[in-house]
Amino acid sequence: MGRRLAGERRKFVSLAMCMVFLLVAGQWQIGRSADDNPLAAVKASVQEILRILKDPELGVPARKEERQKQVVAVVDNAFDFREMAQHTMAGHWEKQTPAEQDRFVELFSQLVKNRYIDKIDNYTGQEVVFTKERVQGDKALIYSTLVDKGTDIPIIYRLFKKGDTWLVFDLKIENVSLVANYREDFFSIIKKDGYNALVKRMEEKLQSPDKVN
Amino acid sequence: MNMILYRRRGMRYSTACLLGLVFFVLFVGVSGATEVGSVVDAATAATLSAPSPADADALASEDERWLAGKEGDFGRPVTVPGEGDGIADPLEPLNRVFFQFNDKLYFWLLKPVTTVYSHALPDDVRLCIRNFFDNLSAPVRIVNTLLQGKVRGSGIELARFVINSTVGCAGFGDPAGVEFGLQPVDEDLGQTLGVYGIGNGIYLYWPIVGASSLRDTVGLVGDSFLEPMSYMMSQNTGDSLVVYGGRRVNALSFRLGDYEVFKETAMDPYSAMRDIYYQYRQGRIRDLAGTAPDNGEMALDDDGDSARRQMAASPAAPVR
Numbered sequence: 097m098g099r100r101l102a103g104e105r106r107k108f109v110s111l112a113m114c115m116v117f118l119l120v121a122g123q124w125q126i127g128r129s130a131d132d133n134p135l136a137a138v139k140a141s142v143q144e145i146l147r148i149l150k151d152p153e154l155g156v157p158a159r160k161e162e163r164q165k166q167v168v169a170v171v172d173n174a175f176d177f178r179e180m181a182q183h184t185m186a187g188h189w190e191k192q193t194p195a196e197q198d199r200f201v202e203l204f205s206q207l208v209k210n211r212y213i214d215k216i217d218n219y220t221g222q223e224v225v226f227t228k229e230r231v232q233g234d235k236a237l238i239y240s241t242l243v244d245k246g247t248d249i250p251i252i253y254r255l256f257k258k259g260d261t262w263l264v265f266d267l268k269i270e271n272v273s274l275v276a277n278y279r280e281d282f283f284s285i286i287k288k289d290g291y292n293a294l295v296k297r298m299e300e301k302l303q304s305p306d307k308v309n
Numbered sequence: 310m311n312m313i314l315y316r317r318r319g320m321r322y323s324t325a326c327l328l329g330l331v332f333f334v335l336f337v338g339v340s341g342a343t344e345v346g347s348v349v350d351a352a353t354a355a356t357l358s359a360p361s362p363a364d365a366d367a368l369a370s371e372d373e374r375w376l377a378g379k380e381g382d383f384g385r386p387v388t389v390p391g392e393g394d395g396i397a398d399p400l401e402p403l404n405r406v407f408f409q410f411n412d413k414l415y416f417w418l419l420k421p422v423t424t425v426y427s428h429a430l431p432d433d434v435r436l437c438i439r440n441f442f443d444n445l446s447a448p449v450r451i452v453n454t455l456l457q458g459k460v461r462g463s464g465i466e467l468a469r470f471v472i473n474s475t476v477g478c479a480g481f482g483d484p485a486g487v488e489f490g491l492q493p494v495d496e497d498l499g500q501t502l503g504v505y506g507i508g509n510g511i512y513l514y515w516p517i518v519g520a521s522s523l524r525d526t527v528g529l530v531g532d533s534f535l536e537p538m539s540y541m542m543s544q545n546t547g548d549s550l551v552v553y554g555g556r557r558v559n560a561l562s563f564r565l566g567d568y569e570v571f572k573e574t575a576m577d578p579y580s581a582m583r584d585i586y587y588q589y590r591q592g593r594i595r596d597l598a599g600t601a602p603d604n605g606e607m608a609l610d611d612d613g614d615s616a617r618r619q620m621a622a623s624p625a626a627p628v629r
């Protein structure tokens with residue numbers, strides 16, 4: 097009898113533990129849902145871009161520009177170009193006036209978009225697989241793989257939380273960080289000819305890319 | 310960045326000999342001038358044997374350290390480029406001359422030839438040709454995976470070589486990858502030396518070959534002994550040069566136009582390319598790219614396709 101009671105009690109305790117665990121897990125799940133989840137944020141943007149690229153009506157050459165515009169709109173929502181610029185210019189950013197900073201962000205974001213936008217015209221059904229999410233406070237890393245005909249391109253997104261939204265501010269493609277690379281690139285010019293020369297060069301390249309260099 | 314791998318695979322005997330000679334002169338000349346001590350970076354110098362999983366973990370946690378806020382941003386301290394972490398470039402003026410040379414080589418020769426070539430041959434045919442060349446350099450990968458203690462990777466490469474050389478019609482097909490899911494494990498001697506704790510040394514930008522480092526150039530020369538093509542080179546140099554050129558053009562045909570975009574969107578393409586080379590090779594050595602720290606040795610990308618893959622999404626992969 098006593099032994100049976102002990103068994104019951106044990107059963108009860110384990111049931112209670114289970115419930116507590118479920119409750120905690122549920123809380124945790126709720127706490128991370130929706131906008132609070134960096135993976136969901138990146139996923140939504142990537143899926144939206146893939147949807148645009150897969151749309152057969154947008155795929156015709158005549159609507160190429162329209163398609164690019166739609167993709168850029170998604171990117172503008174998901175990326176924080178100001179944060180990106182700030183990290184790229186670390187050390188030089190603080191020395192600029194707010195107006196100069198605004199101008200820089202404008203030029204820089206255009207440059208980054210130009211670097212990638214033509215790639216979407218080569219889209220032939222590649223898929224994106226998300227492999228891992230790491231979150232710590234207001235920072236997050238999303239590991240993903242671009243699957244291209246059985247071969248994989250690893251892409252890591254770095255995100256910061258701004259208010260309630262997670263925004264991407266760096267991409268690491270095959271371990272090459274966009275921000276770190278542009279920092280090296282920009283600092284090389286700044287070191288030699290100064291900040292103003294860099295801005296001038298950016299303006300020139302964006303206007304007539306073929307003529308410079 | 311992966312065009313370096315291409316070049317590596319494409320390395321031929323006479324080029325190798327030439328590089329070997331130049332390297333020797335450089336090494337003797339430079340080792341006195343630069344502190345070779347700084348060349349071996351502390352992180353990788355930790356072990357002189359193939360790293361244990363724990364070491365790999367320590368190396369792979371660059372991103373984790375950023376998350377934890379312990380690192381300056383992006384895993385590197387914010388310093389003036391050229392100082393601290395990064396790759397030393399004492400030969401910059403000379404390298405820049407070669408950079409200009411390769412730039413002209415691309416626009417005047419490689420690009421027009423490749424444009425005609427890619428119109429003449431459909432994608433599938435060019436893919437087969439690439440498979441064929443990649444299969445020939447399997448010995449390089451088999452040996453280097455072994456040297457790095459990656460027994461499983463070595464087995465995969467050996468199996469790939471056997472399957473693709475036979476069922477895959479002398480390497481033109483890739484049934485090992487397509488049917489058996491055996492993805493290439495791309496390791497070269499430069500990476501092996503890196504795993505063993507040898508730093509980049511200095512940045513070297515070679516005419517024709519392109520971005521490299523002292524360590525990776527030594528690797529290229531070493532790997533060339535495992536390339537069947539280098540033996541062909543010693544028999545008939547003329548033919549081998551044609552074959553080398555063909556391989557380069559074939560590889561380039563998959564990423565034509567990317568170099569132009571890279572150049573247009575980089576303010577100082579030379580510095581940008583140097584940094585891409587540095588970051589990419591660091592990732593390859595530590596098997597970092599896309600690998601979450603706890604995944605150890607997974608997701609090694611392949612050799613042959615890496616160029617196209619990098620280009621498909623990459624920040625810049627300069628070509629050539």
